[in-house]
Amino acid sequence: MSLHESLTKMVDFDQQSFFVSAAAIAFNPTFWNIVARREYRTKFLTRLFGGNSQAACYALAATIFSLGLIRDFLYERALRDQPSHPALEEPLVKYVAYVLLAVGNIFVISSTWQLGITGTFLGDYFGILMDDIVTGFPFNITNAPMYYGSTMSFLGTALLYGKPAGILLTLHVLLVYLTAIRFENPFTAAIYAKRDRERAKATGKSVESKKEL
Numbered sequence: 001m002s003l004h005e006s007l008t009k010m011v012d013f014d015q016q017s018f019f020v021s022a023a024a025i026a027f028n029p030t031f032w033n034i035v036a037r038r039e040y041r042t043k044f045l046t047r048l049f050g051g052n053s054q055a056a057c058y059a060l061a062a063t064i065f066s067l068g069l070i071r072d073f074l075y076e077r078a079l080r081d082q083p084s085h086p087a088l089e090e091p092l093v094k095y096v097a098y099v100l101l102a103v104g105n106i107f108v109i110s111s112t113w114q115l116g117i118t119g120t121f122l123g124d125y126f127g128i129l130m131d132d133i134v135t136g137f138p139f140n141i142t143n144a145p146m147y148y149g150s151t152m153s154f155l156g157t158a159l160l161y162g163k164p165a166g167i168l169l170t171l172h173v174l175l176v177y178l179t180a181i182r183f184e185n186p187f188t189a190a191i192y193a194k195r196d197r198e199r200a201k202a203t204g205k206s207v208e209s210k211k212e213l
């Protein structure tokens, strides 16, 4: 049996919900990157909130969070429409699923705790920068705990339901997030590099003015 044949036996590609879920997974990071970069260039959201960048960022955070809930709902619905695989019904697989869900959620929750709402939800594009790079847990394990934690939760859910289609959708999640990381990290680094240059200039100036005194 070819890979294609065995895959089509394990995953029902006739289910529309599978593709709706895949589209929702790809849509979310695309949406927040387009909105955040536009905010960075034009401040359109901050202006919409009367110049309050904090409020604008919270509104985007609430939107991204809601889109995440919809995406999770569509993923679970897609899994329900898919066949299970006997090999994934083993107790060991369920055990691995619970570990993945637990670790995934610990990564997501602890990184939100470390970064705060604006730090988690693209505050840097609104000019709300962190004072220092966060290096504590979970950032001492991975530089993208949010993305890897979320990926683990997707895989955990797939294994819990015993659905090969979920594993395939998790691979899609991973690809989408790896693309997002490659797209976002240089931009965020550039925002902070600019801030550091401005800071260095400012302290340089204050040192100079002290010398004048």
Ligand SMILES: *[C@@H]1O[C@H](CO)[C@@H](O)[C@H](O)[C@H]1NC(C)=O
Binding pocket: 136, 137, 140, 141
């Ligand atoms: C990361 O930080 C946590 C909490 O401070 C600590 O328990 C853990 O050992 C650290 N892990 C690594 C790989 O440094």
